Amino acid sequence: MKHLLALTAMALACTAAFAQDYPSGKPISIVVPFSAGGPTDRVARDLAEALRKPLGGVSVVIDNVPGAGSSIGAAKVARANPDGYTLLLNHIGMSTVPTLVRNLPFKVESDFEYLGIINDVPMTLIAKPSMQANTYAELTTWIAANKGKINLGNAGVGSASHLCGLLYQTAMKTEMTPVPYKGTAPAITDLIGGQIDLLCDQTTNTSPQIESKKVKAYAVTTPKRLTTPLLKDLPTLQEAGLKDFQVTIWHGLYAPKGTPPAVLKKLNDAVKVALKDPDFIKKQEGLGAVVATDGRIEPAGHKKFVADEIAKWSPIIKAAGVYAD
Incomplete structure (x- = not known):
């Protein structure tokens, strides 16, 4: 027993010395x-x-x-x-x-x-440049009128944009056709070209496209509005009516x-x-x-x-x- 206690004490001492030198x-x-x-x-x-x-x-x-x-x-x-x-x-x-x-x-x-x-x-909900809706309220009307016809792009299964899209569909109680890509870049390229209708992706990827007006932006996924000049006027999805919607x-x-x-x-x-x-x-x-x-x-x-x-x-x-x- 004494031998075991001695070994334990020695091990603890070695661990303490290691931690001190780390x-x-x-x-x-x-x-x-x-x-x-x-x-x-x-x-x-x-x-x-x-x-x-x-x-x-x-x-x-x-x-x-x-x-x-x-x-x-x-x-x-x-x-x-x-x-x-x-x-x-x-x-x-x-x-x-x-x-x-x-x-x-x-x-x-x-x-x-x-x-x-x-x-x-943060993430942003964006759409193809030819989208008829100019505000989020108009977008919800468009979504309601096009149930079963909406293509929702993402950067691949399990990606952030895929998760955001799944949560958005659940919150909207509307089925959309998921279109997975091998990364965000090809998804945004097809969004700009009108091959898909919507995409939810992080500001890191979407801000340049929003700034150059190559896509339309409708909302952010944070609890509060963003303060950056480019995105400060976008409503949050929570204030737009989707209770507790938050993805970062x-x-x-x-x-x-x-x-x-x-x-x-x-x-x-x-x-x-x-x-x-x-x-x-x-x-x-x-x-x-x-x-x-x-x-x-x-x-x-x-x-x-x-x-x-x-x-x-x-x-x-x-x-x-x-x-x-």
């Missing part, structure tokens, strides 16, 4: 479960830069591991050594893969440590389950410093994102938020019968 000796890797160059990759690279200073100048590198609706990259982190040197930056997909992906090789709510929500990216593409940071508490605290403290970095905030605003400042930047708030999001999206995805694998 980070040192090697770079921290942030796994991004999407290809390089996309919106989530850009958020991760901005965050990596902002984390370096509060983490003592350690190198923070990006590891792109795309595939299977973000589950391949997330699984890599779930299996990683829980030492604080392998992290995951994922978006809303963290709350949808449990339903979208069959035989998921990890459990979102129990195989990760939560380090805080990073930002929210949020990003959160995670570590493998079992990462020492002292390491987690250092990481969360660094995240909170990074979120106040003026340069990081400016870069996020340039992406159309709003940096998180609420209780979700704390691990407990982050975990509760993800659980609520899973509960929100699971019945919608199941009802639609869609899967990402």
Whole structure:
């Protein structure tokens, strides 16, 4: 018994010493479960830069591991050594893969440590330039008159635009024909060309098209109106009558389950410093994102938020019968 207690004390002492020295000796890797160059990759690279200073100048590198609706990259982190040197930056997909992906090789709510929500990216409901409606009220009239004939584009099964479209159809109690594409770019190209009627996608992708008047914009998916000059006059879908309609593409940071508490605290403290970095905030605003400042930047708030999001999206995805694998 004494031998066991001695071994336990020794292990605790080693863990404490490791946590005190963290980070040192090697770079921290942030796994991004999407290809390089996309919106989530850009958020991760901005965050990596902002984390370096509060983490003592350690190198923070990006590891792109795309595939299977973000589950391949997330699984890599779930299996990683829980030492604080392998992290995951994922978006809303963290709350949808449990339903979208069959035989998921990890459990979102129990195989990760939560380090805080990073930002929210609003979404916009847009239409082809030839759309007759000029206001959201006119659009709802058009939708009612064209039931069964409406083509609703998205950037692929499980994408943010797909999820937004599913929620919109549910809220409107109107069936539309989903038209999936391999990414947002081809979907917007066909929207501009009139091959599809509607698209719901993040401001990161839609703002340039709205500004150049290549598409028509009708509403935003946030609880409050946006303050940016380009989008400030667009109503929210909530004020337009769709109660509790809210979709943002949020990003959160995670570590493998079992990462020492002292390491987690250092990481969360660094995240909170990074979120106040003026340069990081400016870069996020340039992406159309709003940096998180609420209780979700704390691990407990982050975990509760993800659980609520899973509960929100699971019945919608199941009802639609869609899967990402």
